[in-house]
Amino acid sequence: MNLSIEPLIYIGIFIGVIMLVEGVYLMVFGKSISLNSRVNRRLDLINKGGNREDVLAKLRKELDQHTGSKTIPLYTLIASKAQKANIAFTPPQLLLVMAGLTVAAFVMLTTATGASLPIRLLVSVIMGVGGVYYWVNSKAKKRIGMIEEQLPDAVELMVRSLRVGHPFISAINTVAKEVQDPLGSELGIIADEAAYGRDISEAIEAMAERLDLQDLRFLAVAVGIQQKSGGNLAEILSGLAAVIRSRFKLFRKVKAITVEAKWSGMFLSIFPLLALVGINVMQPDYYDDVMESAAFIPAAAVVAVMLGVNVIVMRMMVNIKV
Numbered sequence: 001m002n003l004s005i006e007p008l009i010y011i012g013i014f015i016g017v018i019m020l021v022e023g024v025y026l027m028v029f030g031k032s033i034s035l036n037s038r039v040n041r042r043l044d045l046i047n048k049g050g051n052r053e054d055v056l057a058k059l060r061k062e063l064d065q066h067t068g069s070k071t072i073p074l075y076t077l078i079a080s081k082a083q084k085a086n087i088a089f090t091p092p093q094l095l096l097v098m099a100g101l102t103v104a105a106f107v108m109l110t111t112a113t114g115a116s117l118p119i120r121l122l123v124s125v126i127m128g129v130g131g132v133y134y135w136v137n138s139k140a141k142k143r144i145g146m147i148e149e150q151l152p153d154a155v156e157l158m159v160r161s162l163r164v165g166h167p168f169i170s171a172i173n174t175v176a177k178e179v180q181d182p183l184g185s186e187l188g189i190i191a192d193e194a195a196y197g198r199d200i201s202e203a204i205e206a207m208a209e210r211l212d213l214q215d216l217r218f219l220a221v222a223v224g225i226q227q228k229s230g231g232n233l234a235e236i237l238s239g240l241a242a243v244i245r246s247r248f249k250l251f252r253k254v255k256a257i258t259v260e261a262k263w264s265g266m267f268l269s270i271f272p273l274l275a276l277v278g279i280n281v282m283q284p285d286y287y288d289d290v291m292e293s294a295a296f297i298p299a300a301a302v303v304a305v306m307l308g309v310n311v312i313v314m315r316m317m318v319n320i321k322v
Contacts, residue, residue: 021101
């Protein structure tokens, strides 16, 4: 039995591409983009001697750079996710990383496989673009998940600050100093913007829209209503913190209940591809007798379409909205 390791080489190269982009990111920015630092990035920049206004301008530029680049061809695929992940790479740099990874994948495919030139070009482009997309998407999910987890504690800290007599802007500033990244720097930007004259509810709403978080929209609405009609903001935020925490617990409970169905759907979607790779590894000439048939290409196309439909249907079945 002849064994072909080319499918495994393709998988290994794709994993190497993802590790390479993470390595380049850490090499360029190092610990300055860490999300779990005890001192959040805004305070770290200020402590290093940065002027508060300059730090605000730097952080705002990083937050807004991906929004203004959604019209760039190809970059539209990852612009919103790069914005949520707050990727420190500028859009041109991220496109340059895509190009560099594509070239690296092409070189590795040329060295390690015997695929034809068109196949190598197509696969290298898919790996370069797909690897960056996967990396940015994973960064965005991790950052949004951390913000969702930090938010109830941050709102409760605002409540305690308000109850001892501090104004709301001072409460925001206190939370920005006490909370780690990513929420710490986000709230610090809001505190700085409010200090320079921006409406606080408008700043929170802009943050909610940028991160696409419903709980932050609730916070912006609560603050806006209190500003217009008055009321005890501490009590309002206390109730909001309880609602956010209850929603978070419900999401975790639903995630735990549906995890088996999601893994089953993922397995059923990936298994045909794994079976194809396994057959090709164990017996590379398995399809040689039928590849010359006129019906082979149409049949392969039909199978590919059905596999794509299967993936979409499985995702719809296990994507439970709460």
